[in-house]
Amino acid sequence: MFMKREQWGSRPGFILAAVGSAIGLGNIWRFPYMAYENGGGAFFIPYLFAMISAGIPFMIMEFTLGHKLRGAAPRAFSKLGVKLEWLGWFQVFIAAVIAVYYVAIIGWAISYLGYSFTQSWGTDTNAFFFSEYLQLGENSPSKLGNLQMHIVLPMVLAWGITFAAIFTGIKGGIERASKIMMPLLFLMVIGLITRVVFLPGALDGINYLFEPDFSKITDPTVWSAAYGQIFFTLSVGFAIMIAYSSYLPEKSDINNNAFMTVLINCGFSITSGVLIFAVLGYMAQDQAKPITEVVTAGVGLAFVTIPAAINLLPAPYILGPLFFLALVVAGLSSHISIIEAVTSAVIDKLNWSRKKAASVVCGVGFAVSMAFATNGGLLLLDLVDYFINNVALLASCLVELIVIGWLLKISDIRDYANDLSDFSIGKWFEICIRFISPIMLAVILATNLWKTFNEGYGGYEMSDLLMLGWGLVAAMFVVAVIINVTSKSPSQQEG
Numbered sequence: 001m002f003m004k005r006e007q008w009g010s011r012p013g014f015i016l017a018a019v020g021s022a023i024g025l026g027n028i029w030r031f032p033y034m035a036y037e038n039g040g041g042a043f044f045i046p047y048l049f050a051m052i053s054a055g056i057p058f059m060i061m062e063f064t065l066g067h068k069l070r071g072a073a074p075r076a077f078s079k080l081g082v083k084l085e086w087l088g089w090f091q092v093f094i095a096a097v098i099a100v101y102y103v104a105i106i107g108w109a110i111s112y113l114g115y116s117f118t119q120s121w122g123t124d125t126n127a128f129f130f131s132e133y134l135q136l137g138e139n140s141p142s143k144l145g146n147l148q149m150h151i152v153l154p155m156v157l158a159w160g161i162t163f164a165a166i167f168t169g170i171k172g173g174i175e176r177a178s179k180i181m182m183p184l185l186f187l188m189v190i191g192l193i194t195r196v197v198f199l200p201g202a203l204d205g206i207n208y209l210f211e212p213d214f215s216k217i218t219d220p221t222v223w224s225a226a227y228g229q230i231f232f233t234l235s236v237g238f239a240i241m242i243a244y245s246s247y248l249p250e251k252s253d254i255n256n257n258a259f260m261t262v263l264i265n266c267g268f269s270i271t272s273g274v275l276i277f278a279v280l281g282y283m284a285q286d287q288a289k290p291i292t293e294v295v296t297a298g299v300g301l302a303f304v305t306i307p308a309a310i311n312l313l314p315a316p317y318i319l320g321p322l323f324f325l326a327l328v329v330a331g332l333s334s335h336i337s338i339i340e341a342v343t344s345a346v347i348d349k350l351n352w353s354r355k356k357a358a359s360v361v362c363g364v365g366f367a368v369s370m371a372f373a374t375n376g377g378l379l380l381l382d383l384v385d386y387f388i389n390n391v392a393l394l395a396s397c398l399v400e401l402i403v404i405g406w407l408l409k410i411s412d413i414r415d416y417a418n419d420l421s422d423f424s425i426g427k428w429f430e431i432c433i434r435f436i437s438p439i440m441l442a443v444i445l446a447t448n449l450w451k452t453f454n455e456g457y458g459g460y461e462m463s464d465l466l467m468l469g470w471g472l473v474a475a476m477f478v479v480a481v482i483i484n485v486t487s488k489s490p491s492q493q494e495g
């Protein structure tokens with residue numbers, strides 16, 4: 001039976017979907033504090049370097065792979081070589097793992113959207129988040145405690161929206177959702193920013209973000225942070241963009257689409273940085289504290305500091321819901337893309353209908369994600385997120401670069417993209433893919449492995465690190481290899 005592959009309905013539709021994937025929680029809460037922690041304005045140098053040397057070439061490469069090979073990551077890689085299918089599955093597993101914890105953060109954001117109308121998080125937003133909301137007690141990543149129904153419910157809602165989009169399909173579901181969500185998100189952020197920058201102290205906050213600390217530029221951890229952030233923020237290296245571009249129509253301007261996606265995403269990150277730091281500057285002035293004392297990193301930024309700042313804002317019942325709705329929309333459009341990466345891989349492999357694959361993937365994903373709706377959910381999330389981002393994702397990107405840059409003819413990819421595109425990309429593309437990015441990634445990955453091996457992470461028990469960190473990554477790899485070895489040839493899978 002031959003079924004024609006689905007297609008995006010229009011070029012803006014595809015770009016909005018790709019941008020919807022790229023712009024996510026990572027832009028709104030992760031980027032601002034990373035920039036802040038890693039040298040403020042000076043962080044932009046490594047960040048822009050990583051964007052140009054890794055982000056743009058990677059995006060062009062993945063759009064080309066998807067367009068040319070017409071498959072989700074496992075099929076795309078298996079068409080490049082029968083021994084490469086495992087890489088696609090490894091990436092799909094990264095996507096699947098991120099999907100199940102990312103949806104928990106969307107769930108929290110939905111809850112906080114509700115609280116924001118009346119600021120029912122109270123004045124001690126720290127105690128509220130950790131003790132009252134998450135109910136984090138004497139837990140650990142392996143002692144999770146009980147399911148928290150007030151976290152389960154918003155997660156059900158998030159899964160419901162994702163499921164509806166995936167189940168309906170590329171054009172009618174994902175593209176339609178992106179066309180509503182992305183303009184809405186841009187409007188909300190523009191609305192927020194135009195109000196917030198006029199608050200007293202806002203400019204001090206913004207200056208603080210951009211004030212460069214050049215001593216940080218020679219610090220390798222800053223470069224590592226910049227590269228790690230670029231892959232995560234652009235959704236490259238974990239099966240998403242290959243899946244999305246496998247639905248591109250024959251005639252598609254790959255180079256242009258890739259540049260637009262990267263630039264809109266990074267522009268959005270900087271805009272969110274301005275927004276968050278304007279609010280922090282206002283808060284610092286209001287409380288007569290230095291800004292360093294009001295900033296928190298990690299989940300605390302969005303769920304502790306921002307609520308505290310919203311308490312102080314004029315018309316908090318408007319600005320608060322706008323902020324959390326923006327967070328929810330940004331998160332959902334990314335969650336849709338990451339579930340699509342898994343679903344389309346299942347469709348390719350098992351020849352299931354989209355409806356069946358979507359139901360099974362979302363059903364299993366929902367069940368597993370419940371682990372993050374427990375008392376210890378945050379700790380499990382923190383541990384798994386660390387290993388996925390700092391080990392699995394970087395390793396996956398490095399292997400992809402080596403495979404494409406060294407085992408195959410990378411100039412073919414450039415020619416393919418240039419043939420389809422209005423403007424051509426030059427030799428620099430090959431230099432980035434073959435040399436600059438893999439060298440940077442290899443150094444960063446080796447450093448991360450060494451550090452994590454010796455120091456562990458976050459003070460978690462060795463047994464937890466072994467099972468839920470190293471063990472999880474190893475299991476993903478082993479299962480991917482088993483699927484590859486037992487696989488039929490790609491032509492037989494063609495369906």
Ligand code: PHE
Nearest residue numbers: 022024025026027233334338
């Ligand atoms: N690019 C997303 C972000 O910045 C990362 C992501 C994509 C996470 C898809 C989950 C799903 O948040």
Ligand code: NA
Nearest residue numbers: 022023024233
């Ligand atoms: Na992003």
